[in-house]
Amino acid sequence: MISTRGLVKRYGRIRAVDGIDLDVRAGDVYGFLGANGSGKTTTVRMLLGLVLPTAGEVALLGERMPRAARRVLPRVGALIEGPAHHGHLSGRANLALLDAAGPGGSRRTRTRRVQEVLEQVGLGGVDRRPVRAYSLGMRQRLGLAGALLRRPELLVLDEPTNGLDPQGISEVRELLLDLHRGGTTVFLSSHLLAEVEQLCTRVGVLDRGHLVLQEELATLTAPTGATVVHTPAADRVRAVLDGRVLAVEGSRVVVRGADPAEVNALLVGAGVPVTGLALQRPTLEEVVLAAAGSSPDRVEGAR
Numbered sequence: 001m002i003s004t005r006g007l008v009k010r011y012g013r014i015r016a017v018d019g020i021d022l023d024v025r026a027g028d029v030y031g032f033l034g035a036n037g038s039g040k041t042t043t044v045r046m047l048l049g050l051v052l053p054t055a056g057e058v059a060l061l062g063e064r065m066p067r068a069a070r071r072v073l074p075r076v077g078a079l080i081e082g083p084a085h086h087g088h089l090s091g092r093a094n095l096a097l098l099d100a101a102g103p104g105g106s107r108r109t110r111t112r113r114v115q116e117v118l119e120q121v122g123l124g125g126v127d128r129r130p131v132r133a134y135s136l137g138m139r140q141r142l143g144l145a146g147a148l149l150r151r152p153e154l155l156v157l158d159e160p161t162n163g164l165d166p167q168g169i170s171e172v173r174e175l176l177l178d179l180h181r182g183g184t185t186v187f188l189s190s191h192l193l194a195e196v197e198q199l200c201t202r203v204g205v206l207d208r209g210h211l212v213l214q215e216e217l218a219t220l221t222a223p224t225g226a227t228v229v230h231t232p233a234a235d236r237v238r239a240v241l242d243g244r245v246l247a248v249e250g251s252r253v254v255v256r257g258a259d260p261a262e263v264n265a266l267l268v269g270a271g272v273p274v275t276g277l278a279l280q281r282p283t284l285e286e287v288v289l290a291a292a293g294s295s296p297d298r299v300e301g302a303r
């Protein structure tokens with residue numbers, strides 16, 4: 001759906017994007033992570049042909065951009081940095097204007113299409129109010145409605161939950177998951193690990209213009225081969241599981257072996273109380289920090 005090869009954007013001496021190979025496949029919800037200033041917006045703009053690359057190639061839906069923009073962009077829905085609307089008009093009127101700019105049939109067809117996307121984003125009932133009276137969340141959802149008008153195969157969203165409250169974030173997440181279930185491929189940029197961890201199937205991490213990681217989320221957070229035991233008697237675990245204890249942090253003990261039931265049986269058999277048991281998995285935060293350097297303020301954490 002999206003493929004870039006050696007994509008570079010230079011602004012004077014700044015290398016905003018420095019030779020990235022993105023690979024977004026049909027059916028992905030791809031999370032494009034990176035700290036502020038890492039080059040996410042510049043990349044998204046190049047994908048859509050809004051900024052010309054200094055070097056490298058972009059293919060969208062298998063076609064070279066920006067050459068094929070007129071053919072490809074009608075099949076792609078996009079939302080970049082706070083969508084622009086006419087504040088004195090209603091959401092419906094804004095969408096009708098946007099819809100009128102594209103091809104697409106009779107007045108009735110257009111009216112129905114606008115109504116459908118308004119309902120899809122949960123704005124079906126607030127159509128008389130001018131957009132300037134909308135909350136930030138409502139504006140963002142109206143922007144998404146605009147992106148959905150052409151029933152896109154691919155959605156490209158730059159920080160779609162930026163500035164939203166937790167309720168707004170969760171609404172946008174549900175909407176994107178719904179679209180994904182319906183077959184839409186989603187590419188979204190974000191600096192929020194928690195958002196990406198809850199939504200995405202595949203992750204790319206940008207660090208100062210470099211793509212330092214690109215992988216399936218399930219692979220990144222796959223079990224490590226160890227088991228985490230919670231017990232009020234951490235000191236006794238070492239005696240029972242001689243040589244298998246990898247780490248002890250308070251009541252949390254990490255034990256070699258990916259069979260929690262076996263670990264549980266050994267401990268309970270020896271009279272050690274077990275209050276919690278799980279396969280150890282790295283969090284996305286740990287994976288990203290390991291890939292993007294150790295400074296914790298680079299990408300906003302999951303907590």
Ligand SMILES: Nc1ncnc2c1ncn2[C@@H]1O[C@H](COP(=O)(O)OP(=O)(O)OP(=O)(O)O)[C@@H](O)[C@H]1O
Binds near residue numbers: 038
């Ligand atoms: N038009 C421009 N002219 C000069 N420098 C630019 C321009 N656009 C972006 N940059 C620089 O390129 C780098 C990457 O910026 P970009 O906006 O792509 O990052 P980002 O990851 O989207 O950050 P944010 O999350 O803050 O939007 C930054 O150093 C920025 O200052």
